[in-house]
Structures are given as C-alpha cells and as structure tokens.
Amino acid sequence: SSDALGWSDMNVRSYRYGASDVTVPALRDFVIVTYRDGVTRMRRRVDGPWQAKQAVPGSVSILTRAEECHWCWDAPIEVVHVYLTKSLLAKTSADAFDKDVADVHLQDVLSTEDDVVRLSLNAIANEVQASNLGGKLYAEAVGTQLCVHLLRNYANVTLREPRTVNGLSHMQARILNNYIESNLDRQLSLEELAAVTRTSTSHFLRQFKSRYGVPPHAY
DSSP states (O other): OOGGGTOSSEEEEEEEEOSEEEEEOOOSSEEEEEEEEOOEEEEEESSSSOEEEEEOTTEEEEEOSSOOEEEEESSOEEEEEEEEOHHHHHHHHHHHHTSOEEEEEEOOEEEEEOHHHHHHHHHHHHHHHHOOTTHHHHHHHHHHHHHHHHHHHHEEEEEOOOOSSSSSOHHHHHHHHHHHHHTTTSOOOHHHHHHHHTSOHHHHHHHHHHHHSSOTTTO
16 A cells, blocks of 8 residues: 555555455545456446446456445455546646646446556556655656546546636635745745646646736746
C-alpha cells in the first residue's frame, strides 16, 4: 500500500482475495484494477442484470466513482488497485483540452485487455515495494500517463461553456484570493494556483492576466 507515502490524488493497494461475493459501495475515487494472478469467472451487477467475463492475469477492470455494485468470483485472485481522484482526472483533462472542465466520467469496464493500463498499474505498485530514489515523482509521472490514456479511451469529459466575462469568473477569483491569502507564508507555484481554479497552467495565465492586468508573480 502507498497509504503511508504521502502521495496526493493517487493511491495504490495490492490485495490477495479468496473466492468472494461482495457489495462494493459508491466510492470517492475512480478505481483501476489489474489482475496479477489467478483465473476466475468475474460476475458483477450495477443496476440491471448480471454481467460476466473471464478474468486472467493481465486483465483490467475500471470502476466508476458514484455507483454501488455487486461482485462475485469463484477462485482466488491477486490484484492491484490504483485509486485516482476526480480532481486529478479533471486537472489532467483541463491540461489536455486547455479548457475548463465541468465533469469527468470514466466508463465502467468489467474486464478488458489493455497493456498500457496493466503496465502502468504494475509500475506504480512496484515503485511502492522498491522504495527507489524519486519514487513519488516516478509514480506521479506514470499516473499522469495513465490518466491521459484513460481520457483518450474510457472517459466522457464535459467542458464548461465559454465564459462571457473576461478572465477568471467572480467565484474563481474569490476562491483564488482566499487560497493565496491563506498560503502567503510559502512559495506558490503556477501549477498549484491553476489547480485551485481547475484550469490548465497556460489557460490560467491568460485568464489571470485578463482579470488583474498583471501576471500572477507580479500580483
């Protein structure tokens, strides 16, 4: 588990399960799963009828955040779970589209073969076990690559309508001002300030200067 490593917006845990019949509540984060060992018939029900697929080493599952679901499998398995926050997906989407993001929804996938997802999850999990130099930076880089791949292949992204006001909205400006006032005792990065307004860095710079007439460092 990466619980004690101080990672933000991403967490990883490895599990070894026996045959199980469980209800999984609606989750705070998106969950991406890869199967490392064991072969089983995986059954799941969300709202409608049961779905069933064979899960083998290398298979991948994607769980959306806000839906309770029922899982059932009949053989031991070993899996890696990577948890991604909605804010991480939203920030990556904003950077990719260079636009404000209203919502990000990952498609629900019971079992599929995807080498990019499988290798990314295993690389993140291996980094927890190895405790290598720069492990957090490495995991964040792989996590960003994973997010971009998920956005390209498994996501529905809703972009905000273009703003009729110049620069940051009144609400964004208020939130940003409060954040800056509360954190003046330390160095603030452009990436951090852009994340507060949920925009990409380049888009944030344009919006900030349009509203205040000066770049953030001058402000």
